[in-house]
Amino acid sequence: xxxxxxxxxxxxxxxxxxxxxxxxxxxxxxxxxxxxxxxxxxxxxxxxxxxxxxxxxxxxxxxxxxxxxxxxxxxxxxxxxxxxxxxxxxxxxxxxxxxxxxxxxxxxxxxxxxxxxxxxxxxxxxxxxxxxxxxxxxxxxxxxxxxxxxxxxxxxxxxxxxxxxxxxxxxxxxxxxxxxxxxxxxxxxxxxxxxxxxxxxxxxxxxxxxxxxxxxxxxxxxxxxxxxxxxxxxxxxxxxxxxxxxxxxxxxxxxxxxxxxxxxxxxxxxxxxxxxxxxxxxxxxxxxxxxxxxxxxxxxxxxxxxxxxxxxxxxxxxxxxxxxxxxxxxxxxxxxxxxxxxxxxxxxxxxxxxxxxxxxxxxxxxxxxxxxxxxxxxxxxxxxxxxxxxxxxxxxxxxxxxxxxxxxxxxxxxxxxxxxxxxxxxxxxxxxxxxxxxxxxxxxxxxxxxxxxxxxxxxxxxxxxxxxxxxxxxxxxxxxxxxxxxxxxxxxxxxxxxxxxxxxxxxxxxxxxxxxxxxxxxxxxxxxxxxxxxxxxxxxxxxxxxxxxxxxxxxxxxxxxxxxxxxxxxxxxxxxxxxxxxxxxxxxxxxxxxxxxxxxxxxxxxxxxxxxxxxxxxxxxxxxxxxxxxxxxxxxxxxxxxxxxxxxxxxxxxxxxxxxxxxxxxxxxxxxxx
Amino acid sequence: xxxxxxxxxxxxxxxxxxxxxxxxxxxxxxxxxxxxxxxxxxxxxxxxxxxxxxxxxxxxxxxxxxxxxxxxxxxxxxxxxxxxxxxxxxxxxxxxxxxxxxxxxxxxxxxxxxxxxxxxxxxxxxxxxxxxxxxxxxxxxxxxxxxxxxxxxxxxxxxxxxxxxxxxxxxxxxxx
Numbered sequence: 001x002x003x004x005x006x007x008x009x010x011x012x013x014x015x016x017x018x019x020x021x022x023x024x025x026x027x028x029x030x031x032x033x034x035x036x037x038x039x040x041x042x043x044x045x046x047x048x049x050x051x052x053x054x055x056x057x058x059x060x061x062x063x064x065x066x067x068x069x070x071x072x073x074x075x076x077x078x079x080x081x082x083x084x085x086x087x088x089x090x091x092x093x094x095x096x097x098x099x100x101x102x103x104x105x106x107x108x109x110x111x112x113x114x115x116x117x118x119x120x121x122x123x124x125x126x127x128x129x130x131x132x133x134x135x136x137x138x139x140x141x142x143x144x145x146x147x148x149x150x151x152x153x154x155x156x157x158x159x160x161x162x163x164x165x166x167x168x169x170x171x172x173x174x175x176x177x178x179x180x181x182x183x184x185x186x187x188x189x190x191x192x193x194x195x196x197x198x199x200x201x202x203x204x205x206x207x208x209x210x211x212x213x214x215x216x217x218x219x220x221x222x223x224x225x226x227x228x229x230x231x232x233x234x235x236x237x238x239x240x241x242x243x244x245x246x247x248x249x250x251x252x253x254x255x256x257x258x259x260x261x262x263x264x265x266x267x268x269x270x271x272x273x274x275x276x277x278x279x280x281x282x283x284x285x286x287x288x289x290x291x292x293x294x295x296x297x298x299x300x301x302x303x304x305x306x307x308x309x310x311x312x313x314x315x316x317x318x319x320x321x322x323x324x325x326x327x328x329x330x331x332x333x334x335x336x337x338x339x340x341x342x343x344x345x346x347x348x349x350x351x352x353x354x355x356x357x358x359x360x361x362x363x364x365x366x367x368x369x370x371x372x373x374x375x376x377x378x379x380x381x382x383x384x385x386x387x388x389x390x391x392x393x394x395x396x397x398x399x400x401x402x403x404x405x406x407x408x409x410x411x412x413x414x415x416x417x418x419x420x421x422x423x424x425x426x427x428x429x430x431x432x433x434x435x436x437x438x439x440x441x442x443x444x445x446x447x448x449x450x451x452x453x454x455x456x457x458x459x460x461x462x463x464x465x466x467x468x469x470x471x472x473x474x475x476x477x478x479x480x481x482x483x484x485x486x487x488x489x490x491x492x493x494x495x496x497x498x499x500x501x502x503x504x505x506x507x508x509x510x511x512x513x514x515x516x517x518x519x520x521x522x523x524x525x526x527x528x529x530x531x532x533x534x535x536x537x538x539x540x541x542x543x544x545x546x547x548x549x550x551x552x553x554x555x556x557x558x559x560x561x562x563x564x565x566x567x568x569x570x571x572x573x574x575x576x577x578x579x580x581x582x583x584x585x586x587x588x589x590x591x592x593x594x595x596x597x598x599x600x601x602x603x604x605x606x607x608x609x610x611x612x613x614x615x616x617x618x619x620x621x622x623x624x625x626x627x628x629x630x631x632x633x634x635x636x637x638x639x640x641x642x643x644x645x646x647x648x649x650x651x652x653x654x655x656x657x658x659x660x661x662x663x664x665x666x667x668x669x670x671x672x673x674x
Numbered sequence: 675x676x677x678x679x680x681x682x683x684x685x686x687x688x689x690x691x692x693x694x695x696x697x698x699x700x701x702x703x704x705x706x707x708x709x710x711x712x713x714x715x716x717x718x719x720x721x722x723x724x725x726x727x728x729x730x731x732x733x734x735x736x737x738x739x740x741x742x743x744x745x746x747x748x749x750x751x752x753x754x755x756x757x758x759x760x761x762x763x764x765x766x767x768x769x770x771x772x773x774x775x776x777x778x779x780x781x782x783x784x785x786x787x788x789x790x791x792x793x794x795x796x797x798x799x800x801x802x803x804x805x806x807x808x809x810x811x812x813x814x815x816x817x818x819x820x821x822x823x824x825x826x827x828x829x830x831x832x833x834x835x836x837x838x839x840x841x842x843x844x845x846x847x848x849x850x
Binding site: 030031032033034035036037038039040041042043 | 738740741767769770775779780781782783784785786788789790792797800801804808
């Protein structure tokens with residue numbers, strides 16, 4: 001035992017003062033010869049005689065309490081490393097086993113398990129061992145135990161996962177285990193195929209000083225045939241009002257021999273719709289184009305599969321296909337073709353999404369039009385009170401509305417839906433035309449114009465606009481040079497309203513003739529319709545945001561069905577994101593037990609690249625020094641964490657001292673009362 | 675002191691009074707050769723002295739009077755009853771009056787030889803009050819039996835104290 005603040009022991013001298021005085025007085029031998037002690041005898045005994053200690057117990061309690069508190073201040077340190085429980089040779093061994101899907105190549109996994117068992121068999125009774133399985137993350141399966149049978153069972157029950165290899169998280173986990181260990185020798189064993197893709201440099205993975213790192217490389221001398229699917233692309237077309245998709249799958253052969261004689265199949269909705277022969281030269285890529293198929297419904301599962309080879313996990317690629325659903329738009333205008341010319345042209349362009357537009361005059365807008373439409377565009381029209389109220393309800397129920405305010409725009413004042421009050425027209429035909437600036441680039445509508453040379457609104461002359469006064473809760477997204485709002489947005493109920501302060505034809509501005517007009521209108525419509533690009537697949541390790549699905553179903557009833565068949569309930573208190581850990585299809589099911597969404601999860605194609613690295617590179621980064629010296633374990637000083645653990649004795653001493661002081665108080669009170 | 679007079683020296687521890695010629699040189703030599711010795715008390719010797727001296731005389735008692743005032747009065751009462759003129763000199767050292775010791779240490783009673791550990795600071799005030807009360811009691815007791823009582827502090831010059839005493843005695847003699 002040592003002490004971090006031994007100077008506090010000087011305080012113990014304070015305890016000795018009364019005792020020393022007592023002893024000093026007692027030892028004084030000089031005798032005063034006095035004529036008579038007659039009066040001395042008459043004085044009561046207590047005041048004449050040297051005061052004697054009346055209660056030894058109380059004295060001892062007080063002195064012990066003060067001594068313990070002083071001892072606590074000295075911060076006693078138990079040097080457990082000096083005298084370890086298991087002796088000077090006891091080891092803390094952390095076995096890191098790579099479970100990335102590349103370990104499924106040929107017999108790598110069986111050899112990895114054998115290597116792990118071999119390491120476990122070397123663990124003595126005085127040692128402690130941990131098993132950490134790692135892929136893109138690291139999980140401690142068995143922590144710091146001397147029971148070899150449990151460690152063996154952990155290794156036996158493990159299996160390769162669909163994740164990729166990342167060494168850094170595994171080393172950090174090993175470091176945390178070793179940091180808390182009090183054993184004198186620390187060892188890390190990495191059992192892996194040591195793929196180059198799994199190591200991107202040091203990445204802060206530093207093991208505690210003195211740790212021995214032993215890499216056990218599970219690699220193959222014989223190059224076995226292996227192809228991997230790197231991804232798919234779609235080509236969509238329409239035939240007889242039905243959407244058809246052509247799937248093109250990419251294949252890579254990273255081995256040094258040509259692979260031929262195999263095949264690739266395409267499955268859609270559980271049915272095989274095509275098979276193509278595959279032949280890929282050594283170290284090259286190829287693509288397989290399948291015949292078109294018709295997409296019958298939303299969230300259709302599809303997969304491309306290669307025939308069996310040495311590594312099975314990268315032979316399958318899953319994806320979800322859905323027919324592209326158009327965004328329905330109702331444009332309300334005066335029926336004048338010229339006023340809607342540019343708008344019509346712009347909305348007729350584009351496939352992702354495709355815009356299906358109907359034109360209506362104000363008095364011809366039906367409820368069916370509003371029900372079908374994701375967005376309603378009011379193109380400089382006078383809106384009467386009944387239509388305004390219907391449109392207000394439409395927006396509150398989740399619809400989107402784009403309002404262009406030219407010289408004819410009117411909106412009833414008692415219907416509070418627009419993001420601004422439409423004021424008098426401002427004529428800028430004389431003098432300099434107005435310009436649009438102050439764009440809110442963080443907003444989805446103007447986000448595409450954020451980058452330089454991606455569209456300049458300030459170069460567009462605006463000759464006339466309506467004087468807009470922003471309503472409560474509205475956000476100004478752009479302003480005219482005079483400072484008045486040019487583009488505003490307001491959330492009303494579940495819907496949104498965008499208001500442009502000028503026209504969508506060339507009567508008041510040159511905007512329709514400028515390149516920014518098309519992306520401005522498309523972004524506005526996408527934003528108002530809540531359109532998001534569908535993701536055909538994700539990669540294992542990524543997260544899926546379930547909150548987008550939550551809005552459609554009963555949140556308390558939703559579950560996620562994993563590819564392995566597990567049911568993960570989702571509720572309001574749960575997390576919105578789901579980490580994909582399995583290869584296959586995840587289903588998000590609502591209260592009707594129907595799939596609200598299907599997510600395809602694929603393995604990381606980069607993991608299929610089995611190119612190995614030199615394990616010493618990791619060892620040098622993790623433990624430092626040259627690899628030769630790193631192989632000789634030596635006793636190491638305790639880490640700060642372990643030191644802190646060994647210093648906790650002061651806390652107990654302090655508590656005990658305080659308890660004794662409390663006992664002293666109780667005893668004193670009882671004696672005083674007695 | 676006249677040459678024809680006899681003087682007696684009485685020690686409180688002596689078995690009987692020693693009668694010596696009244697020559698001053700002899701008396702002084704004998705008086706200065708005296709040393710404090712064994713423990714004693716006033717009662718016995720003074721009672722013997724009262725029996726021994728039938729004639730009236732002047733009896734000077736020089737003592738520290740470490741005894742109970744009533745016992746002292748009881749000792750001198752026979753002499754006073756026989757008409758002896760008694761003069762009591764109460765001799766005290768300043769340390770006996772003030773008890774100005776500081777360190778706690780053992781004290782030895784010179785008469786009994788008893789040793790006692792004493793912390794002077796703890797009871798100095800109480801000791802002083804006891805001494806004052808003792809002196810007051812002696813003053814009252816001796817005054818009651820018409821014994822001239824004088825407390826002599828050894829730290830003060832003896833001639834001053836005697837002159838003061840003799841002055842007061844001459845006044846008292848005129849009154850008597």
